[in-house]
Amino acid sequence: MCPHSEEPAAWHDASLDFSKDMSYSDYLALDQLLAAQHPLSPEHNEMLFIIQHQTSELWMKLMLHELRAARDHIGQSLLGPSFKMLARVSRIMDQLVQAWTVLATMTPPEYTAMRPYLGKSSGFQSYQYREIEFILGNKNAAMLSPHAHHPERLAHVQKALETPSLYEGAIQLLARKGLAISAERLNRDPTKGTEYDPSVEAAWLQVYRDPTHYWDLYELGEKLVDLEDSFRQWRFRHVTTVERIIGFKRGTGGTDGVSYLRKMLDVVLFPELWRLRTNL
Template sequence: MEAPVQPLTYGRYLRVPELLSLQARLSEAHDELQFIVVHQVFELWFKLALFELETARQHLDRDQLDEAARLLHRSTTVLRTATSALDVLETMRPWDFLEFRSRLKPASGFQSRQFRELEFLSGLKDPRYLRNFESDPEDWAALQRRLQEPSLWDAFVGVLQRRGLPADDEPRLLEALIRVLRESGSELNRLCEALVEYDETLALWRYRHLLMVERVIGARPGTGAEDVHRAFQDSRDYFTGVSYLRDTLSKRCFPLLWEARTFVERD
């Protein structure tokens, strides 16, 4: 006789027991659970953002611009929501963190594969970050694939080219973008705004994370200092922690879209 089919439940559908079994603390420190939960939640949001951005890129390849803009906007909302979780971490005082911080070394958010995937997919392809993934063939292959595949920016430039806008070199691309920014209300114009909104939100994540880190650890070296030094082959003491993070603040995924705004005129 066949076993009766179990009706689906909330817990089985969402794998809640498995999910709740994944928060393994390394210490008795009270604040470690919130530290783990916040990081895990971030990784889930990164997973969703990657999924939505990949689909947005597919829509760009098919010239479905409004759909691409809609999913870019969703990715932006995901990043913004994730960033607000840093408020929870800031309820941890520096001395609370010191109770378990040494146990984490040499682990660091710097090693987040999904964050690097997000950067690479968004067009920020810096192969130096790959150096820290050499010991894990799966992470290495995933990041290599991201380095080689077209970024969101490549897909966007493809759209411009198919519309006959000259986009073969930077000066002409800039000119095309200035023209697009002047056509307010066009779907191409809405797409540009969605790209800038996404880029701005990623930059806000960086700044918010930096401030939170400085508030919690001040100018101490990061737990990932060795990895930062290996990636950039620069072992100067200051090049870790908040000083490394400060260096990342000027990163933009779509710098030409920002530059074009300088040259927009009133109609």
């Protein structure tokens, strides 16, 4: 074909002319996405640092999309679709566990060279991560403060704090299915973090002792355990990567760094589902 022909050469019958049609880059807004990396330092390794965190935020956006939908479905007693959503969130967390291995290729001198350019910015300030923690029941009103300067972000996090968590929805479902949950637990302030309740453990024990009769609730319990299992691994890999790169220095956001992150490893999202294993 003449190099000046208006028709591009055929290649495996693929469409090659997108002058009038939407292309892959158009659909994904790749020009905007790939132009969103703005290193502030002269260090080669800052691109890795930026892309690591930007891609994590994209995965977290999808997590929130799935978690909100799963919570809504559980609230409507539609467990089948919620199982797929919860399983997807667990796999996203597994993906993020592996992502830390890429950041771990950054050595302490490489990070130290770019750290002064980060100012006080820190992953601790991620409003999407805070929303994930809140929807999973690890709520703390003090964590609204880092977002007070940005009304739109604050509104997102405030709503997540005030909305009953995913696990609250599961507990309400246990009650709707006829399992005995204390009135105090059912009427608990939704802005408070999850705390162990013996009536909730007793209800889950009834489910786990007769899974055939309560199969849908039994499967929900295991999906929640899968979710927390993956979340713990994500947190642990985060701590390990941070310690590998900065040791026990304070975080850029002012936290105790690794010491703070290790404390977070002790948080249990769904306490009754873990405790019942000892009591079965």
